[in-house]
Amino acid sequence: MNYETLNDAQLWKMIASDDRGAFGYCFKVYSKDLFKYGQKFTGSREVIEDVIQDVYLGIWNKRKTTQISSSLKFYLFTAFRREIIRRLSSFRKQESIDQFSSALLKESSYLDGVVKKQFINESNEKLHKAINLLTERQREAVYLRYFVELNYDEIAELMNVQIPSLYNLIFKSIKVLKDSMTEKVQSKTK
Known part of the structure; x- marks a missing residue:
């Protein structure tokens, strides 16, 4: 199957119908961008990779009930941003998310x-x-x-x-x- 010809809605429909190839293609296409985006929040490669894996695992587990009709990329970035902020804020509960996010953005651009x-x-x-x-x-x-x-x-x-x-x-x-x-x-x- 040539997944490159599919738009995000079609790709998601295939993932939702248990197509592991489509899911693997989605991971291949978007995980590098998510990793680069994660570097804006932390320099920890392990944390970024863990969050990416958790986001994809969550998406796979909820594929039957999640509706994505337009931008799979946007859905992934939103889920990733929410999860990495949640994960990192648990390490620094004394700071607000805005202060923490600002400090992290200074660390790695x-x-x-x-x-x-x-x-x-x-x-x-x-x-x-x-x-x-x-x-x-x-x-x-x-x-x-x-x-x-x-x-x-x-x-x-x-x-x-x-x-x-x-x-x-x-x-x-x-x-x-x-x-x-x-x-x-x-x-x-x-």
């Missing part, structure tokens, strides 16, 4: 890793500095929009923000990046 891989020359350093000007929430929003390719409705629900606020957050992020990069180019030409 996937965007920084992508920048280092894509740019080996001087522009890498400039872009890295520009990204560091973004807040943790801006980094997460930009990551989800441009690297994970979730739509605005999905990101707003995932990050628990209103859509107009999300538009504003991403717009300001892009403006900060653009201004920072333009400033560095202009200062170099003077």
Whole structure:
């Protein structure tokens, strides 16, 4: 069976009807993105892998009763985010989720890793500095929009923000990046 030709609703229908091949394909396609997203919360490979496995196990166990009609990717990211925050917050009960999430986002930035891989020359350093000007929430929003390719409705629900606020957050992020990069180019030409 060629699962690549199926949309998310069709793939989920096959999983719900006990197709282990479809389930394996789903794991293969989305687990790497979930792992990269998990690195925004913790540097612990073991915790991220455990949460991914638990999310997939939960999905398999509830496949008969769960309804996914459009975006399987969004469903997975939502379940993953909820579970990793729950798991990590149990380690640090004295901090609120927002404080904890903010601290974790500072520890490991996937965007920084992508920048280092894509740019080996001087522009890498400039872009890295520009990204560091973004807040943790801006980094997460930009990551989800441009690297994970979730739509605005999905990101707003995932990050628990209103859509107009999300538009504003991403717009300001892009403006900060653009201004920072333009400033560095202009200062170099003077």
